Every structure is written in structure tokens, then in C-alpha cells.
Amino acid sequence: MTIVMKFGGSSLADADTIRRCAALVRGQSSDRVITVVSAMAGVTDMLIELAQAAADGTRMRVHTLLGKLHERHELAARAFGANEAVAPLLSQLDTLVAGIGAVSELTPRSHDAVVSFGERLSAVIVAAALEGHAMTGHEAGIVTDDRHTQAIPLMKLSLHQIRETLQPRLEHGEPIVVTGFIAGTQHGAITTFGRGGSDLTATLVGAGLPADEVWIWSDVDGLMSADPRIVPEARLLGHVTFAEAIEMGQFGAKSMHPRALEPAAEYRVPVRMRNTFHPDCAGTLITDGQPNGETVRSVLRLRGSVLVTIAGAAMVGQPGTAARVFQALADVGVNVQVISQTVSEAGISVVIPASQLDPARVALENRLVRTGVARKVEIESDIDVVAVVGAGMAGVPGIAARVFGAVARRNINVMAIAQGSSELTICFVVKADASATAVQALHAEFGLAG
Numbered sequence: 001m002t003i004v005m006k007f008g009g010s011s012l013a014d015a016d017t018i019r020r021c022a023a024l025v026r027g028q029s030s031d032r033v034i035t036v037v038s039a040m041a042g043v044t045d046m047l048i049e050l051a052q053a054a055a056d057g058t059r060m061r062v063h064t065l066l067g068k069l070h071e072r073h074e075l076a077a078r079a080f081g082a083n084e085a086v087a088p089l090l091s092q093l094d095t096l097v098a099g100i101g102a103v104s105e106l107t108p109r110s111h112d113a114v115v116s117f118g119e120r121l122s123a124v125i126v127a128a129a130l131e132g133h134a135m136t137g138h139e140a141g142i143v144t145d146d147r148h149t150q151a152i153p154l155m156k157l158s159l160h161q162i163r164e165t166l167q168p169r170l171e172h173g174e175p176i177v178v179t180g181f182i183a184g185t186q187h188g189a190i191t192t193f194g195r196g197g198s199d200l201t202a203t204l205v206g207a208g209l210p211a212d213e214v215w216i217w218s219d220v221d222g223l224m225s226a227d228p229r230i231v232p233e234a235r236l237l238g239h240v241t242f243a244e245a246i247e248m249g250q251f252g253a254k255s256m257h258p259r260a261l262e263p264a265a266e267y268r269v270p271v272r273m274r275n276t277f278h279p280d281c282a283g284t285l286i287t288d289g290q291p292n293g294e295t296v297r298s299v300l301r302l303r304g305s306v307l308v309t310i311a312g313a314a315m316v317g318q319p320g321t322a323a324r325v326f327q328a329l330a331d332v333g334v335n336v337q338v339i340s341q342t343v344s345e346a347g348i349s350v351v352i353p354a355s356q357l358d359p360a361r362v363a364l365e366n367r368l369v370r371t372g373v374a375r376k377v378e379i380e381s382d383i384d385v386v387a388v389v390g391a392g393m394a395g396v397p398g399i400a401a402r403v404f405g406a407v408a409r410r411n412i413n414v415m416a417i418a419q420g421s422s423e424l425t426i427c428f429v430v431k432a433d434a435s436a437t438a439v440q441a442l443h444a445e446f447g448l449a450g
Contacts, residue, residue: 001031001212002170006180006202009041010219011276012122015079021217022129024279025175032170034205035177037126038198039118040072044181051114054097055106062097069093073121082128086121093117108148112182112192119179119198132175137201138184141165141208144191151183151191153204155263158183162208170209178205196257203260207267214264214271215283220254222273222284225448226299227252230436233449237284237297241391244297245271245286247425250337251300251387261286295392295399296446299439302385305337306354307416307429310364311347312375321373322348328367332359338385338427340416349416351385351429380415384435387427388442394423404428406445410437 005028007021025033039047046065053061070090077086093114100110120136127134141161144151169176180198183191193200199216206214223245226234240248242265246258256271264271265288274283315321322341325348329336338351352360361377368374393399400419403426407414416429430438443449 001028002034002209003028003031004034004036004202004206004209004211004214006036006198006214006216007038007126007276008198008216008218009038009043011217012037012039012126013041015076017276018076018126018129019079020276021126024217024276025130032173033175034166034170034209034211035126035130035132035175036180036198036202036205037119037122037177038180040076040122043069043072043118043122044115047115047118048111050097051100051106051111054100054114055104057101057104059101062101066094066097069117073125077125077128080125080128082125085124085128085134089117089121089124109189112148112190115192116179116182116190119181123177123179127175127177130175130177132177133169134177134179136179136184137182138188138190139165140178140205142183142201142204143186144183144193146185146189146191148189148191150194151185153183153193153200154186158204159208159267162205166205166209193259196260199256199260200263203262203264203269203271206269206271207263210267211269214269216256216271216273217276218254218273219275219277220273221275221278221281223248223253223298225297226439226443227301230301230439231299231443231449234443235449236281238282239285239287239289240297242286242288243422243424244389244391245284247387247389248298248300251385251389251425251427252302253298253300256286293392294390295396296388296390296442296448297392298389299442299446299448300387300389301435301439302337302351302387303432303435304354305351305383305385306357307349307351307380307383308357308360308364309347309349309378309380310368310374310376311378312373315348315374318373324367324373325350325364328363329360332356332363334360334363338416338418338429340418340429349429351383351416354381357381380429382432383415383429384432385427385429386435386438386442387425388446389425391424393426399423400426402445403442406441407438410434410441412438412441 123134180201
């Protein structure tokens with residue numbers, strides 16, 4: 001088999017966990033393995049803070065953060081004799097940060113350059129543990145556009161170059177470690193993928209080779225029928241479809257980012273989620289196969305959101321009102337998680353991250369209320385979203401009746417409802433203090449404990 005193994009930050013916290021990851025790679029001695037790595041746990045956040053501190057001119061904070069980064073990577077590198085590989089990278093980071101401080105400006109391009117050191121440093125340490133070779137995502141063949149911090153891969157070119165670059169090395173049996181999260185433009189400038197970026201690197205490499213499977217190693221066994229902190233009897237899902245995994249990731253499951261699943265889904269590369277600290281567990285296999293016969297697979301809760309309702313009789317029958325709402329939110333970078341609209345067209349409700357409420361409120365009031373398009377913008381901040389996910393729900397009568405019947409029997413008020421035309425997900429908004437009860441009720445209603 002050809003396997004791409006990706007290790008997240010929690011799996012690369014220190015020398016001991018890195019040694020564990022190296023053992024997992026070597027344990028597949030009969031297979032051809034490409035290893036993709038994130039930064040060590042917490043390092044990306046430190047680098048982001050470091051870049052901003054340098055631009056702000058807070059020298060003491062810069063000195064402290066650089067000291068911590070040096071100490072942590074040098075300590076891990078020492079365990080594998082990788083200090084000579086780590087030292088030049090740390091020196092480059094020092095120089096780059098000094099340059100940002102000298103001009104007191106942090107551009108998206110320089111931000112990406114600083115943040116990239118997390119993966120570049122972890123890659124050389126893991127490569128030393130494997131006695132292999134480290135390369136960046138760009139050196140492996142991944143090319144992106146020039147949207148720094150949120151780069152988009154140039155798919156066909158990247159997949160071709162990945163195959164041309166990595167296949168010969170696999171044939172020679174050389175352990176290869178590729179940085180996740182970072183790539184480069186056609187002109188060689190460093191870019192980063194943003195959230196879920198290391199997973200995206202792994203699935204791109206898997207699609208380019210192509211791999212038989214991509215294994216995503218983290219600190220969880222895989223996808224669950226519910227959050228076990230809410231439902232202790234929740235069970236591990238042995239197999240889900242790509243569509244189900246994407247929906248579950250959107251609604252708070254500790255899953256892969258939907259963006260990372262796209263290359264695997266398009267090129268039909270199976271993805272397996274596994275636990276670094278529980279390697280005997282087979283985890284969750286994600287494929288493009290058919291549902292396993294169950295209607296509902298998982299019940300999820302999305303927290304940290306607010307419900308925003310744009311209302312007014314003037315909206316009724318007016319073409320383009322919804323477009324104005326979503327354009328206003330898009331222009332200030334607000335991510336819309338759930339949409340619900342009344343049949344009368346007198347109200348549109350959206351669920352957005354609580355952290356984005358202030359720009360969303362200002363944009364909607366300026367664009368719609370002050371121009372007379374809508375009468376008011378209402379905010380419900382103490383809410384959660386509950387989602388019922390399952391590819392087997394499509395075309396099955398009575399699922400919605402069971403969902404809302406189970407919730408009603410617990411005396412829980414539903415504030416907004418949304419369901420896509422694919423019938424893959426039913427989600428609704430409830431008060432935050434009722435969401436755990438709703439999840440428990442639905443998990444029991446559909447017998448998800450097994």
C-alpha cells in the first residue's frame with residue numbers, strides 16, 4: 001500500500017510524542033509511506049503572536065517568544081541529533097522577525113513567512129527521527145495562488161508535480177517528511193492554507209500520488225455518534241461517507257476541515273482518522289461509498305454562535321433582499337453557518353460565529369436598516385445549533401417528525417430550523433442551556449448507542 005500519514009500538533013508535542021509518531025511510521029515497513037506534519041502543539045499560535053508583537057514593536061514580548069521557540073525546538077531536536085538542521089531555521093526566523101520590527105509592518109506575505117517556521121522546524125525534527133528527508137509542501141510540488149494566509153492550491157498543476165516529485169523517492173524507499181499547511185506561489189513566495197491546512201496538504205499528496213489511504217493521526221479515535229462529554233454512551237463510527245464527514249465537521253465534530261476533504265472526495269482517496277495514543281483502534285474510515293443503512297449517524301452541537309434575524313415587512317416580495325443580506329456579511333468577512341427564512345419573506349435568520357457579531361451588526365444596520373430595506377436587526381446570543389446528520393435520511397418519511405417530537409417531549413423550544421435539499425442534515429437553534437438535553441434526546445431517539 002501507499003499511505004500518507006499526517007500527524008497533528010497534539011501528536012508532535014515533544015520528543016517523546018515525536019518518537020511515538022516515528023514508531024508508527026516505521027511500523028508500516030511493508031508499505032510506502034509519506035509523512036505530513038503540523039507544527040508542534042501550540043507553536044503556530046506562538047508564531048502568530050510573535051509576528052504581531054514584532055510589528056507592534058513590543059520588544060520584550062518578541063524576546064520572550066523567540067526564547068521559548070528556540071528552547072522548545074532545540075530540546076526536541078537534541079533527542080534526534082537534529083540541532084544542525086534546526087539552527088539555520090531558527091536563525092532565519094530571528095532575522096525575519098527583526099526585519100518586521102524594523103519596518104513596524106506585518107503584511108500577509110511576511111505573516112505567512114513567519115508562521116511557516118512551525119511546520120518547517122517540526123519537519124526536520126521528524127525527518128531526523130526517521131532518518132529521512134524533509135521538504136516543504138512547495139518543494140513537494142504544491143503550488144497555490146497568491147492569497148496569503150488563505151491560499152488556494154492550483155489543483156491540476158499541484159497534483160502533477162506531487163506525482164513527479166514524490167513517486168521516484170517512494171520507489172527508492174527513502175522516508176519523506178512534508179510540511180503541512182504551507183506551500184508556495186509559482187514565483188516561490190511562501191503561502192499558507194489557513195484552518196485545516198495540514199490536513200489539506202495530506203489529501204493533496206494522497207490525491208497526487210495517488211495513495212491507497214490517507215491516515216490523519218490526532219488525539220481522538222475518530223468520528224463519534226455524539227460528543228461523549230454530553231452522551232457518555234456515544235460510539236465510534238467505523239465508516240462514514242465524505243458527505244457525512246463534511247457535514248459533521250461543519251457542525252462541531254472533531255473532524256477534518258471540509259476543505260481538506262475535497263481533494264480526497266474528488267479523487268476517491270479513502271481517508272482514515274486514527275488516534276496516535278490509541279493506535280490499536282482502526283478509527284473512522286471516510287470514503288465515497290454508500291450509507292451503511294442507518295438513517296441518522298450522529299447528533300452534534302455547535303457552540304459559540306449567535307442568531308441574527310433581519311426583519312421587516314418591506315422585505316416581502318422585494319427581489320435581491322437575501323442577496324443584500326449575504327453580500328453585506330461577506331464584505332466584512334462574516335461566515336454564515338446556518339440560514340433560515342420565513343415563507344412570508346418578512347424575516348431572514350442566520351447563525352454566525354459570536355466573534356463576528358460586531359462587524360455583522362454594523363454592516364446589516366448600515367446596508368439594510370438605514371436604507372429602509374429592513375426594519376430591524378435582532379440578536380439572540382445565548383443559543384446553540386443542534387444538527388442531526390446522516391446520508392441515510394434522504395427520502396425517508398418521518399425523520400423530521402421524530403427529530404422535533406423527541407425535542408418537544410423534553411419541552412425544548414426550537415427557535416429556527418434549516419434543512420438542505422440533500423436531506424443530509426437537519427439543524428435547528430435552541431437556547432444554549434437546552435442544547436445538551438436536545439442532543440441526548442435525539443441520540444436516544446435514533447438508537448445511536450448501538
